[in-house]
Amino acid sequence: MIEIKNLKVSVEEKQILKELNLSIGKGEVHAIMGPNGSGKSTLSYALSGKEGYNVEGEVIFNKKNLLELNAEERAQQGVFLAFQYPIEIPGVFTNNFLRTSLNSVRKANNQKELNAVEFLKIVKEKAFELKIDPEMLSRPLNVGFSGGEKKRNEILQMSLLEPSFIIMDETDSGLDIDALKIVSNGVNTLRNQDRSFLIITHYQRLLNYIKPDFVHVLSDGKIVKTGDWKLALELEDEGYGKFVN
């Protein structure tokens, strides 16, 4: 259960999110749709702990106020942000990164860290399910990956870390239909009764593949309408015009 209460976010003097309230139940998939500049990406960064934002309000998750934790602590608690543009890091090998990440999360949760052999066994299985070429894992992180490969790599990280609250920021951007299907299948396999999703998107297209329980319209820093997945269809037909002042 995630409870976002009176969330206000500003950058320098500019107020981007204005008293945003949202509660996401266990196992629920919520979609947030909105036009450019409505604050969608800011919401994802504020929830995942990126520095440089002035954040007020409360985000209660696992009985803790997320806003009091730094980025790595939130990840260790089970928050996962799937990036719109996953970062390329030359020289850092994907496998090394994945194991460091997984072991950091395991260590924070008092679980035994995995040795190289144990880790490789798990990562190979997961990569296979996501149709990821194991050769990709021995390359530097996201460097020279296609748009689809980068997003599949995000889903692979998600499936390794097994987070309980997943925020997906414009995951469909830059994906062709085949990649979109693979990524959506990956997400759908991870859906279960304990895991909550917040899917941020411009277009309804992604929601054809990952069917949300609720759809919210974000405009000018606030949620202005909430409905079920049919709201997404409505938006696709009519556009955001009527919600924008």
Place this chain on the structure above:
Amino acid sequence: MQEYQEIKESFEKFIQSISTTSDDLDFRKKSLNNFLQKGYPVSKDEDWKYSPLTNDLRKFTTFDFPKDQNKILPDDTKELYEHYAVIFIDGCMVSEDITENGFSIKKNNLFLKSVKKEGDNPVLNLNNAFASTGYLIELNKNCSIDKPIVIYNYFSKVHQASFCSFKNFILLNENSKATIYEKNIYLSDKEYLITANTEIFLSKNSDLKKYNLNCNNKYSTIFNFSKANLDESSNLEFFTFSENVNSCRDESVINLNGKNSFASINALQLQHSGFVHEIKLQINHNEEETKSSQFVKSALHDESIAVFQGKIFVDSKAQKTDGYQLSRALLLSDNVKFFSKPELEIYADDVKCSHGSSSGSIDEESIFYLRSRGIDEKSAKELMINGFLAEVIDKVSNKQFREIFYKKIGHNLENA
């Protein structure tokens, strides 16, 4: 020249103490005279503008020299794989000569094969005047050495001599192939001057991989000079790993004299504290269809200072030259300094040359990405710095040595 009077006296004493040929003696005298004309380099000299040596060399006005003693290399400095060991301790060669089928490694006695030509590099002139020891490696035609040659250049905590001057010679005859790893270890807390002058000759189709390690020098002043001459279709791969080395200049001059010769010169600087390290490279494309690549990465912490001067020179007859140069510095504190001087000097019209140099701090977006995956800030930074440095280590073509250098930066190989 009053300030060099003592150096002159040291020289008189020094030549009394050695027995050598008249040619050699003559060359030494000429070299000293050349040195005395200009004295130590100053920062006004363009070639020495940012060099830490211009200040530090002035400390050395009188010299005493290494004495042969029975010393043993500590076990923890020995490499654990099979290799041919050449050992210098406190400026004296302590290992036996090696002569095997196809090659020999000997003490460079009397410097008979060395080129006797004094130049305008003052420190090199000083080196030539006072040369006291060194190695001589020769490979016969078609000889390919399967094990690496490791040169241990170990300066112990009790090292006393204030001046050590090495002169080394490497000759690879046609079709021969070798890997040489030179490990420089500086433990003494005395102030002393070390100069090394390595001449490298690569004949047709020969292949030399030369890897160098400089580590942990606080007090000495070091000048490492290499000059390589490459004949047709020969290959030189050069990599220098410098970690926490103060007051040191690594200078290389590479002459691409034969068609299809190729030199790949790579270097890494990982510096903490207020240490100053300088890399100076000059690649001379003297013949058609030659290729060179320079790649330098510097990670600078605390108040450290790094200098990179790299030049690609293309002679008017060196058409179809392919020259590449890139230096990148990661500035990890507000108090570090990086001086970069990339140069191209081109007299031919059908060439491909590029150079680039950049310096900047660690990318915050990347740090956030790593932290958002549960990796704490400190580890995320380490991962980024290692990744940055790993890119230049990737240029090391010998897998065994690539892994040795990866380990030195704490790179985790288990997952590879």
